[in-house]
Amino acid sequence: MGKLVIITGVPGVGKSTVVQLALEQIKEKYEMTNFGDYMFDAAKEAGLVEHRDEMRTKVPLESYKMIQELAAEKISAKAKEMNIIVDTHLSILKPQGYYPGLPHSVLKKLPLDLLVVVESSRKDIMARRRKDTDVRKREEPIMEQQRLNRMYAAACSVVTGVPVFVLKNEQGKAREAGDKLRMVLERI
Amino acid sequence: MGKLVIITGVPGVGKSTVVQLALEQIKEKYEMTNFGDYMFDAAKEAGLVEHRDEMRTKVPLESYKMIQELAAEKISAKAKEMNIIVDTHLSILKPQGYYPGLPHSVLKKLPLDLLVVVESSRKDIMARRRKDTDVRKREEPIMEQQRLNRMYAAACSVVTGVPVFVLKNEQGKAREAGDKLRMVLERI
Amino acid sequence: MGKLVIITGVPGVGKSTVVQLALEQIKEKYEMTNFGDYMFDAAKEAGLVEHRDEMRTKVPLESYKMIQELAAEKISAKAKEMNIIVDTHLSILKPQGYYPGLPHSVLKKLPLDLLVVVESSRKDIMARRRKDTDVRKREEPIMEQQRLNRMYAAACSVVTGVPVFVLKNEQGKAREAGDKLRMVLERI
Numbered sequence: 001m002g003k004l005v006i007i008t009g010v011p012g013v014g015k016s017t018v019v020q021l022a023l024e025q026i027k028e029k030y031e032m033t034n035f036g037d038y039m040f041d042a043a044k045e046a047g048l049v050e051h052r053d054e055m056r057t058k059v060p061l062e063s064y065k066m067i068q069e070l071a072a073e074k075i076s077a078k079a080k081e082m083n084i085i086v087d088t089h090l091s092i093l094k095p096q097g098y099y100p101g102l103p104h105s106v107l108k109k110l111p112l113d114l115l116v117v118v119e120s121s122r123k124d125i126m127a128r129r130r131k132d133t134d135v136r137k138r139e140e141p142i143m144e145q146q147r148l149n150r151m152y153a154a155a156c157s158v159v160t161g162v163p164v165f166v167l168k169n170e171q172g173k174a175r176e177a178g179d180k181l182r183m184v185l186e187r188i
Numbered sequence: 189m190g191k192l193v194i195i196t197g198v199p200g201v202g203k204s205t206v207v208q209l210a211l212e213q214i215k216e217k218y219e220m221t222n223f224g225d226y227m228f229d230a231a232k233e234a235g236l237v238e239h240r241d242e243m244r245t246k247v248p249l250e251s252y253k254m255i256q257e258l259a260a261e262k263i264s265a266k267a268k269e270m271n272i273i274v275d276t277h278l279s280i281l282k283p284q285g286y287y288p289g290l291p292h293s294v295l296k297k298l299p300l301d302l303l304v305v306v307e308s309s310r311k312d313i314m315a316r317r318r319k320d321t322d323v324r325k326r327e328e329p330i331m332e333q334q335r336l337n338r339m340y341a342a343a344c345s346v347v348t349g350v351p352v353f354v355l356k357n358e359q360g361k362a363r364e365a366g367d368k369l370r371m372v373l374e375r376i
Numbered sequence: 377m378g379k380l381v382i383i384t385g386v387p388g389v390g391k392s393t394v395v396q397l398a399l400e401q402i403k404e405k406y407e408m409t410n411f412g413d414y415m416f417d418a419a420k421e422a423g424l425v426e427h428r429d430e431m432r433t434k435v436p437l438e439s440y441k442m443i444q445e446l447a448a449e450k451i452s453a454k455a456k457e458m459n460i461i462v463d464t465h466l467s468i469l470k471p472q473g474y475y476p477g478l479p480h481s482v483l484k485k486l487p488l489d490l491l492v493v494v495e496s497s498r499k500d501i502m503a504r505r506r507k508d509t510d511v512r513k514r515e516e517p518i519m520e521q522q523r524l525n526r527m528y529a530a531a532c533s534v535v536t537g538v539p540v541f542v543l544k545n546e547q548g549k550a551r552e553a554g555d556k557l558r559m560v561l562e563r564i
Contacts (some may be wrong), residue, residue, distance in 0.1 A: 034421055042333045054280075054532065061351075061375075061376065065349050089416065091345075091352075092439050094351060095371070095372065095375050096302060096351045096353060096372055096375055096376055097302065097303075097304075097351040097352050097354065098345065098351055098353075099345075099351040099354030100345045100349055100350075100351070102346065103345070103346055103347075103348070103349030104347050104349065105349055106349075107346075107519070115473075116473075116474060123260055134266065134388075144398075145356070148338065148342060148352075150527060151338060151343070151527045151530070152340075152345065152346060153531070154339070154342070154524060154527030154528045154531050155342050155345075155527070155530075155531040156346055157467075157474065157475075157476045157479070157528065157531075158343070158478065158480055158483075158535060159346060159347070159479075159480050159530035159531070159535070160484075161441050161479035161480065161481055162435075162476075163470060163472045163473040163474055163475040163476070164473050164474045164524075165473030165474075166473065166474070166520070167470060169192030175481065183471070184472055184473065185470055186522060187437075188437065188472055189441050249563075249564065250538075253537050265489055279533075279540075282539060283559070283560065284490060284539045284541060284560055284563055284564055285490065285491075285492075285539040285540050285541030285542065285560065286533065286539055286540045286542070287533075287539040288533045288534050288537055288538075288539070290534065291533070291535075291536070291537035292536075292537065293534050293537055295534075331544070336526065336530060336540075336542075339526060339527045339529075339530030339531070340528070340530045340533065340534060342527070343530050343531040343533075343534035343535070344534055347534060347535070354386075
């Protein structure tokens with residue numbers, strides 16, 4: 001049975017860099033995956049979409065939960081054989097509001113060992129977003145969502161019994177954050 | 189099957205006005221109901237009270253949960269036939285502390301589509317309360333409860349998988365808030 | 377059936393003093409217990425530890441949940457015969473992050489009547505910690521944990537339906553806090 005770690009954080013928080021730095025130094029092998037990729041596969045199999053860019057527009061809200069649950073099942077099957085870090089979101093900002101990325105119905109399908117919440121200051125998030133054409137135009141209430149994500153994390157922790165590791169990623173200190181993540185990965 | 193939307197917010201946040209403005213402009217028919225009315229009906233049927241004003245004093249805490257669950261069942265039955273907006277509270281301040289308005293036992297009886305959290309600044313809430321003889325004398329920690337309500341909302345979202353729509357209602361901008369609510373009601 | 381109250385708060389918040397002052401004045405008999413003591417008994421019976429000071433080092437994270445659940449069962453059995461106040465934590469800061477002190481699997485074993493969250497200012501907590509050799513050297517993010525604990529409390533409240541009583545314990549006003557606690561104990 002492998003270890004299953006979920007890593008979360010609003011866009012621009014520097015998740016990928018921190019995970020990469022952590023995995024460079026660790027002895028154990030971890031596979032980095034994206035919850036969205038598994039959701040795309042599930043949506044494609046369900047005949048809802050053909051291309052990745054249709055995920056935002058063609059998956060109706062009432063199918064979203066089912067797609068999330070199917071993705072969780074696939075990840076859970078994979079986690080039986082290897083250590084996995086899953087990149088995903090505690091909340092997803094949709095026109096209907098903050099949609100839970102890890103509702104109870106999804107959590108109970110995942111043999112989760114750790115929930116990591118990566119956080120940064122508004123300034124650092126904005127600076128990283130300016131370099132990223134995908135997110136730089138988004139008008140999102142960054143800090144509101146980051147604060148709300150902690151509340152979602154606390155609820156996930158109570159529901160599952162899994163610890164929440166809050167990881168600050170300050171501009172220019174990604175290596176420090178990567179080291180902290182590596183150390184916690186070695187202890188779970 | 190109708191849509192079921194719950195709208196919450198501390199007294200003085202301007203819920204009724206915003207809902208009224210949203211429903212004026214929407215094509216679909218929504219019935220506006222109050223969770224407290226259903227609780228009163230349930231308490232009356234259970235022989236606990238005769239008049240509405242006895243709800244605060246005559247329903248013991250140990251019966252409160254049962255009354256909440258009975259109310260949820262009635263609302264759920266009604267939601268099979270029409271779209272409903274239910275006005276209620278995420279937390280109710282009682283002498284025993286913050287009592288959950290939407291505990292898991294109640295949530296699981298409700299086929300909920302959306303949870304709306306209306307919020308205002310302290311100044312705006314105070315101004316509205318001054319005009320309302322029912323609440324103006326209450327010495328409540330307004331902002332503490334409003335902040336705590338978000339935490340309750342996040343937990344409700346994780347437990348149910350339902351999105352949380354945070355709606356700011358600024359003094360003098362009720363029409364804007366009403367429009368935002370209408371738009372989200374049209375998308376669920 | 378006795379009443380079961382859980383009292384929480386970060387070290388240095390003055391929990392013991394407040395409970396002691398509350399119990400001095402109350403007519404009903406309450407037994408004050410510590411969740412950690414029950415966990416120690418359970419861990420000892422499971423052959424994991426021999427001495428109390430091994431609890432931090434010798435109980436692996438994967439056994440922690442089981443030990444928590446066993447402790448909850450013992451407390452639950454005791455609560456059938458008498459009123460109990462259980463001193464415990466909403467979150468426990470471990471190398472793996474914030475571990476939930478009251479996950480759902482533990483909560484569902486406890487016939488809980490009230491969850492008390494004792495809070496203090498950073499200054500007051502620091503002052504009390506300076507006098508306590510056990511905690512004074514800890515480098516913990518005090519206020520971060522205190523804020524996070526409210527989120528855990530809200531999630532516990534939604535999951536169980538139990539009210540959360542937030543009790544401020546200001547330096548020099550322990551008697552006031554004790555009175556408030558006594559009054560709420562008399563009302564549940």
